[in-house]
Amino acid sequence: MSTPPLIRILLADDHQIVRAGLSQFIADHGDLKVMAEAGSGDEVIELVRKQDFDVLLLDISMPGKNGIDTLRVVRQIKPGLAVLMLSGYPEEHYAVNLLRSGASGYIAKDAPPEEMIRAIRVVARGKRYLSETAADLVSAELARPEGSAKPLHETLSEREFQIFRKLAAGQSATEIGNELNLSVKTVSTYRARVLEKMHLKTNADLTYYAIKNSLLE
Numbered sequence: 356m357s358t359p360p361l362i363r364i365l366l367a368d369d370h371q372i373v374r375a376g377l378s379q380f381i382a383d384h385g386d387l388k389v390m391a392e393a394g395s396g397d398e399v400i401e402l403v404r405k406q407d408f409d410v411l412l413l414d415i416s417m418p419g420k421n422g423i424d425t426l427r428v429v430r431q432i433k434p435g436l437a438v439l440m441l442s443g444y445p446e447e448h449y450a451v452n453l454l455r456s457g458a459s460g461y462i463a464k465d466a467p468p469e470e471m472i473r474a475i476r477v478v479a480r481g482k483r484y485l486s487e488t489a490a491d492l493v494s495a496e497l498a499r500p501e502g503s504a505k506p507l508h509e510t511l512s513e514r515e516f517q518i519f520r521k522l523a524a525g526q527s528a529t530e531i532g533n534e535l536n537l538s539v540k541t542v543s544t545y546r547a548r549v550l551e552k553m554h555l556k557t558n559a560d561l562t563y564y565a566i567k568n569s570l571l572e
Contacts, residue, residue, distance in 0.1 A: 359386040362479045365402055367393040367425075368414040368441065373464070377412065380468045387475060396420025400428050408436060409479050414464075415442040415453075416517055418536040423456055423513040430457045437478035460484030507553040508570060515552070518545045522558050523565035 364381065366389050368374050378389045390408060393399045396417050403411070411429060415422035426438055437459040453461050459478040462471060466486070474484040511519060521531045528542040535542075546558075555561060565571045 362387045362475060363390045363407065363409045364388065364475065365391050365393065365399065365406075365408040365411045367396075367399045367412060367417070369394045369417045373414075377471070381472070381475075384472055387472070396422070396425035396428075399425050400432070403429050403432050403436065410475050411436055411438045412475070413438055413440055415440055415513065418534075421514055421517070423453070426453075426456055426458060437481070439474055439478050439484065454483070454485075462486060506568065508564070508568065510552050511549060515545055515549050518542060519549045519553075519561060520565065520570060522546060522549070523561040524571055525558075525562070 364387060366374055366377055366381075368377070371394070374392050374394075378392070381387050381389055391402050391406060393402055394417070397420055399411070399413065400420075402408075413422050413425060413429075417425070420428075422440060422442075426440070429436060429438060438457070440453050440458045440461045441464050442461065443464045460474055460483055462474045462484065463486070466474075470486070477484040508516060508519065517535070518531060521534070526534075528539045528546065531537070532539045532542045537545075549561070550556060553561070553564065555564065
């Protein structure tokens with residue numbers, strides 16, 4: 356019986372403990388190997404330029420260059436590299452937009468380990484991986500009549516949605532800026548943009564909307 360080809364993985368997440376956990380159960384599978392790790396979008400781009408990988412496991416939410424921006428650059432550098440997006444955010448906001456942006460698949464960080472392994476193997480073969488939930492969302496999106504209205508939070512960009520959730524959770528502009536490596540002025544600009552797009556006026560309105568739509572963890 357022939358040995359399956361080794362799937363070389365670049366693991367990108369800004370939390371070392373998350374990377375350690377993912378590396379641990381990936382290491383239990385002989386056909387998979389984490390060749391390198393990255394804690395930021397810029398590190399990902401540098402590694403992709405220097406080394407060859409079969410699959411990039413890419414966290415959506417990272418400091419500095421976020422997952423979406425990193426995905427776009429990676430697609431330019433290595434168009435054939437399979438990119439499996441990792442997220443702690445609800446699939447209903449991201450699944451369709453990420454696939455449109457060139458992701459090979461999308462999986463939640465709290466997915467069972469064996470599902471993660473299956474997803475890595477699927478995208479390594481050049482196919483797309485969708486969880487059952489994400490597949491339903493894509494079908495619903497394709498079935499949506501042209502021009503029909505989306506929920507307001509789905510009109511936000513990835514970074515806007517990230518900041519919206521933090522504001523809705525009660526974080527200040529200073530706290531958000533420190534966490535995301537952004538200036539307070541930049542966070543305030545995002546806040547104004549979010550309020551305008553969602554036709555809301557205050558942070559309390561954002562919190563009410565987030566709770567009503569089950570968007571807070």
